[in-house]
Each structure stands twice: as C-alpha cells, then as structure tokens.
Amino acid sequence: xxxxxxxxxxxxxxxxxxxxxxxxxxxxxxxxxxxxxxxxxxxxxxxxxxxxxxxxxxxxxxxxxxxxxxxxxxxxxxxxxxxxxxxxxxxxxxxxxxxxxxxxxxxxxxxxxxxxxxxxxxxxxxxxxxxxxxxxxxxxxxxxxxxxxxxxxxxxxxxxxxxxxxxxxxxxxxxxxxxxxxxxxxxxxxxxxxxxxxxxxxxxxxxxxxxxxxxxxxxxxxxxxxxxxxxxxxxxxxxxxxxxxxxxxxxxxxxxxxxxxxxxxxxxxxxxxxxxxxxxxxxxxxxxxxxxxxxxxxxxxxxxxxxxxxxxxxxxxxxxxxxxxxxxxxxxxxxxxxxxxxxxxxxxxxxxxxxxxxxxxxxxxxxxxxxxxxxxxxxxxxx
Numbered sequence: 001x002x003x004x005x006x007x008x009x010x011x012x013x014x015x016x017x018x019x020x021x022x023x024x025x026x027x028x029x030x031x032x033x034x035x036x037x038x039x040x041x042x043x044x045x046x047x048x049x050x051x052x053x054x055x056x057x058x059x060x061x062x063x064x065x066x067x068x069x070x071x072x073x074x075x076x077x078x079x080x081x082x083x084x085x086x087x088x089x090x091x092x093x094x095x096x097x098x099x100x101x102x103x104x105x106x107x108x109x110x111x112x113x114x115x116x117x118x119x120x121x122x123x124x125x126x127x128x129x130x131x132x133x134x135x136x137x138x139x140x141x142x143x144x145x146x147x148x149x150x151x152x153x154x155x156x157x158x159x160x161x162x163x164x165x166x167x168x169x170x171x172x173x174x175x176x177x178x179x180x181x182x183x184x185x186x187x188x189x190x191x192x193x194x195x196x197x198x199x200x201x202x203x204x205x206x207x208x209x210x211x212x213x214x215x216x217x218x219x220x221x222x223x224x225x226x227x228x229x230x231x232x233x234x235x236x237x238x239x240x241x242x243x244x245x246x247x248x249x250x251x252x253x254x255x256x257x258x259x260x261x262x263x264x265x266x267x268x269x270x271x272x273x274x275x276x277x278x279x280x281x282x283x284x285x286x287x288x289x290x291x292x293x294x295x296x297x298x299x300x301x302x303x304x305x306x307x308x309x310x311x312x313x314x315x316x317x318x319x320x321x322x323x324x325x326x327x328x329x330x331x332x333x334x335x336x337x338x339x340x341x342x343x344x345x346x347x348x349x350x351x352x353x354x355x356x357x358x359x360x361x362x363x364x365x366x367x368x369x370x371x372x373x374x375x376x377x378x379x380x381x382x383x
Contacts, residue, residue, distance in 0.1 A: 061156020
C-alpha cells in the first residue's frame, strides 16, 4: 500500500484527536465555550480509524474476488489481524490490571473488579459486556474493530459480487448501511432517554451502530477498485482537508449534542454520527487521493508521517492509563488540572511508550508473522 503513505499521517492524526478528547474531558477543558467543543469532538478520531480499517481491509478481498489479485487465505488474514492488535493490547491490559489492582481508579476503589471483567477484556468483548476500566475505557472500540475483522471476508466477497452487477448497486447498499447506522444512533438516543440504565449504549457502539463509519471507508474502496477517483484527484489535498475542517467546526457546535456523557436528542445523535461520517470520508479521501504537490509529497515521504502511523496504535492504547497515573501522582481531582501541562505530559509519555511498543513488540511480531504466512504473489490481470 505504498501509494497511500498519507494514511500513516492520518492514523497519527486520529490518535491525537482521541487523546485530545480525553485530556479535555479529564481536565474539564471541554466545558469551555469554543475550544471546549473542539476538544470534545476529538472522539471523531475513532470514526477515522474505522473508515481506514474498512478501506484497507476490504480492498484485497474485493480485488481477489474479481481476479485482479490472488485471494488471501482466511487463515493468513486472521493470523495477521491478530498479530496486529493482540500483542500490544495484551501488554497494555496487563499494565492496566496492575495499576487497577494497586491503586484503583482516580476517585474510586473498584480495583481489578470481578473475573468476568478481566475475561471480557482478555477476549476483547468488553464493549458487549458494557464494562471497562477507567484507564482502558477507550478500548470499547477494539470490540467493534475486532467484530469488523471477523466480518471482512464476508463483506468483501459480498461487495465484490455487487460490483459485478454494477458499482451503483454497491454504492447503494453501502449508502443504505450508512443510513441504517445513523438511524440506529437515533434509536439509541430514544432508548437511553426512556431507560437510562439500559444497555442501549452497547448497540450504539457496535458495528451496527457505527455502520456509517465503516461504510465510508468501504465506499472509497469501491471507488478505487472501480476507477472512480479521477475527479477526486483533480482537487488538491488542501481542499479536502479544508472541507474536513469545516465539518469538524460544525460538529464542535451544539448541533452534535452534549460534550459530556449526557444522552443526546434524536436529532443530535443523528447529526453527530452523520458529521463524523462525512469528516472521516473527507480525511480519508485526502489521504487516498495522494500528494497533490511537492509539499504534500514531502509530507507523505517524511519520517514524521511514518512515525506517526507507527505509534498511533500504541498512543491509543496507553494514553488514558498515562492520564490516570498523572492524576494520581499529582493529586488533582477529576475535571480539574492545567490543560496545557496535562496535554504535554500525556503526549510525551504516551508517544515514548508507543514508540517502545512499536519498535520492540509490534513491528517484530508483524515481520515474523508476515514471513511465516507469506504466499507467492500471482500476477494481477486486467479486471
């Protein structure tokens, strides 16, 4: 995927957005008027991650089904996906359990919790079990991501069959999936308001609840496969990013609902999901479109962009635990603390840990697994 080197930088941006949203929440800075909204909507980084996954993972299955590339054995796909997320995740989970067992969360004393909570995290089903640790709360998205991994072979094959009929059919189904995902968020909003103690949030954070985010990446995968990006490439990267910035500003307003954990209205839930979908699509289009001038070619080939992509997963895994440790060491209460100081500390320590994780664990494991599961490439033919 050397054509899509800007995706490395996009992964880094997504991780930074998620980090900003949590620092804003912990420090209470997300309650400020304008800047607070910008911080709170950093959770849109999850939508970007989901769209990237859909784009990158579905493309090989679509291409293989049409005979453009050799099919990838399901076993190889599964082993490589497990190698990508599990080693770093399990190390981070051990650290979370050790900290929870020693000190518990900031402002509480729940500790490690029951065996069910531990097992749920080991099996990556904490999102379905509706349970989490304070320092690992962001990993609900890994439950959703892992579920999508299981669906990829079926979805990729189904999309390719739709493409045989016509690209319009594929776009129509994906558009319907996006609409369904937005509708589910509206349903969850109603359900939560009527029954606050229900498990409506589990549906909202599931693959079905965020189908629109995955559909955005899948639609772009279809566009690339069908050769529909000619007009997209006529527009520079900066223009796509500017459009994404406008969407982000709109999402930062009250249109997208509360900045805290209060339930949104039906309209706010639908607006937020829709805006995040458009944002993720615009950012991914900018990355897939490729460098439009020398400046963006320099960015794409820079070590900074590559490094940002390499550490993005580690930053995602570790930054909330780093936050918890900083607050426990400082004695600050939740929703207090200097935003700039906390942000600097969390960013520095998270990047350092993520760099070590990538260099010492993630990349060596991936290289070894890719060597062992290597299959000879079959020359592509014209579709």
